[in-house]
Amino acid sequence: MAESLSATEVPLVGDFSQTPSNDSLKDVRVGVITFPGTLDDRDASRAVRAAGGTAVELWHDDADLKNVDAVIIPGGFSYGDYLRAGAIAAKAAVMSKVIDAAQSDNALPVLGICNGFQILTESHLLPGSMIKNDHRKFICRDQILRIDNNETPWTSEFEKGQEIVVPLKNQDGQYVAEQKVLDALEAENRVVFRYVGFNPNGSRNDIAGITNARGNVVGLMPHPEHAIEAGFGPSSSGFGDVDLRGGADGLGIFTSALHNIINVK
Amino acid sequence: MARIVVDVMLKPEILDPQGKAIANELPRIGLNEFTDVRQGKRFELTVEGEVTEELLAQARKAAEELLSNPVIEDVVNVSALED
Numbered sequence: 475m476a477e478s479l480s481a482t483e484v485p486l487v488g489d490f491s492q493t494p495s496n497d498s499l500k501d502v503r504v505g506v507i508t509f510p511g512t513l514d515d516r517d518a519s520r521a522v523r524a525a526g527g528t529a530v531e532l533w534h535d536d537a538d539l540k541n542v543d544a545v546i547i548p549g550g551f552s553y554g555d556y557l558r559a560g561a562i563a564a565k566a567a568v569m570s571k572v573i574d575a576a577q578s579d580n581a582l583p584v585l586g587i588c589n590g591f592q593i594l595t596e597s598h599l600l601p602g603s604m605i606k607n608d609h610r611k612f613i614c615r616d617q618i619l620r621i622d623n624n625e626t627p628w629t630s631e632f633e634k635g636q637e638i639v640v641p642l643k644n645q646d647g648q649y650v651a652e653q654k655v656l657d658a659l660e661a662e663n664r665v666v667f668r669y670v671g672f673n674p675n676g677s678r679n680d681i682a683g684i685t686n687a688r689g690n691v692v693g694l695m696p697h698p699e700h701a702i703e704a705g706f707g708p709s710s711s712g713f714g715d716v717d718l719r720g721g722a723d724g725l726g727i728f729t730s731a732l733h734n735i736i737n738v739k
Numbered sequence: 740m741a742r743i744v745v746d747v748m749l750k751p752e753i754l755d756p757q758g759k760a761i762a763n764e765l766p767r768i769g770l771n772e773f774t775d776v777r778q779g780k781r782f783e784l785t786v787e788g789e790v791t792e793e794l795l796a797q798a799r800k801a802a803e804e805l806l807s808n809p810v811i812e813d814v815v816n817v818s819a820l821e822d
Contacts, residue, residue, distance in 0.1 A: 558808055565805065596808065603810040605749075610756035650753065650811060676754070 499526035499732045501739070505542035507572075507590075509534040509563045513550030514587065514699060521699040522546070525728035534566040539582075543735045544627070545572050549588030549643075549697060559604060559646045560592030573597055581690040583627040583731055588644055591683070591693030599691045600684055601659070602651030607644070608676025616708035617642035617696050618670040619682050623663050626685050627734040628692045631726045637670055638723035639708045642696040647675035649682075649695070659684055667694045698724025741790045743798040746816035747807045748779040782806055783820065790819035 504522045506529050508515045519529035530542050534552075539545065553562035563569060575582035576599055586594040594600045607613060618639050621632040632638070651659070656678055659665055667683030675695070683694025701707030707721025749755050755777050762776040784801065786794050795817060802814040 557806070561805070561808065595810070601810075603808055605753060605811055606756040608754060608756075610760060648754070652810070 497526075498736055500528055502527040502544075502732045502735045503530050503540070503542045504528070504728075504731065505530045505532040505539055505545040507532045507534065507545065507547050507568055509550070509552035509566060511550055511552045511554055512548055512589070514548040514697065515550070517697075517699045518546045518548040518587065521702045521724070521728045522732075524702045525725060525732050527728070527732045532568055534563065534568050536568045537571070539568070539571050539575060542582075543739075544583040544585070544731050545575070546699075547572070547584070547586040547590030547593050548699070549590055552589055552593065555589075555646070558592075558596065560589060560594075560596040563589075563593045564596035569593065569597055573599060576686075576691050581688050583735065584691045585628050585727070585731070586691075586693035587697055587699060588647075588695055591695055592646065594691060594693040600686055600693050601655045602649055602678075602684070604646045604695070605648045605650055607647050607674070612643070612645045613647070613674050614641070614643040615674060616640070617672075617674060617682075619667045619694075619696060620670045621666070622668050623666040623685060623689075625663075626666055626689045626692050627731050628727050629666055629730055630734055631730040638698075638701075638726070639721075640696045640698045640701040640724045641708060642674055644675065644695055647677065647695045649675075649677035649684075651678060656681075662687065664689075666692055667696070698727040700724065702728065741786055741788065741822075742820040743784040743786065743790055743795060744816065744818055744820045745782040745784065745798060745802045745806055745814065746779055747782070747802065747812050748777060748815050750811055750813055753811050779815070780806075795819070 504527050506515050506518045522529040530540050576584045592604050595603050616639050621629050621636045624632045624634045664685050665681050666685050669680040669682045673680050685692045701724035704722050758776040758778045765773050784798050799817050807814050
């Protein structure tokens with residue numbers, strides 16, 4: 475896996491000896507969209523490469539998706555969060571292609587992280603919306619999440635109920651939806667990630683991430699792409715001393731997608 | 740040229756942190772009678788010529804499909820701006 479990172483990207487602390495190499499994953503093309511104001515596109519691309527896949531840059535006004543097998547909509551402040559977080563990006567040219575592909579027979583796997591999650595709700599690919607954190611402050615912390623649904627292409631390599639620790643950083647992170655929408659999400663097992671131990675933003679039902687009815691579109695507020703390299707993510711325990719060999723809990727999101735796609739190909 | 744005004748408010752049940760922050764500031768300038776503040780958004784859409792029913796209909800479409808998010812917000816006013 476280390477070979478798929480360029481020399482300047484090889485981490486100083488991490489131990490990659492345990493990472494299985496699988497060259498076939500290189501054929502999997504994962505698009506990463508950049509809007510004006512996107513911040514985490516480079517980290518998302520890096521996560522795709524660290525997982526063994528090929529990251530494909532997509533620009534907000536691209537009229538086609540460059541034959542990608544999946545799409546990641548990264549975090550940041552697209553269009554400066556003008557109007558509402560994600561509202562302008564949801565109308566961008568590339569998003570109409572993403573919406574079509576996500577709803578097509580092929581059911582393109584789509585992952586929205588943070589602002590990407592907001593863009594997915596504003597695009598109506600996912601229900602509900604995000605509003606300002608209930609405590610009214612920006613928050614940045616290492617967050618424990620529980621995988622409540624491991625049947626999506628983005629979570630299939632986790633155990634149901636498994637807990638992971640990834641960074642969380644947001645201002646508009648409070649997930650809200652009508653009660654009947656929340657009831658449906660729970661009844662249909664569509665809550666994918668749930669906050670554990672501490673609800674950092676007042677989200678209904680401790681919801682950190684959800685999926686659509688078909689399961690191919692997943693959105694979450696926390697940032698798995700910042701926890702993909704041993705020694706650089708949060709301690710996998712979430713408490714106490716930082717574990718220099720840990721902190722890669724988010725990588726499974728990306729390897730899950732790559733393996734799902736290669737199995738279908 | 741004429742203008743159409745669109746007012747959007749957070750739904751009553753949605754927490755409005757900005758409104759709360761403003762409410763907390765009011766006593767600091769000596770105003771103690773306001774028990775709550777809700778902050779909304781006002782949009783002014785400029786058109787050539789007069790405001791017609793057709794243009795008002797387009798403004799309502801803009802209000803519902805872009806200017807507001809029906810999950811969290813209500814469009815509370817779409818009307819021609821009287822000069």
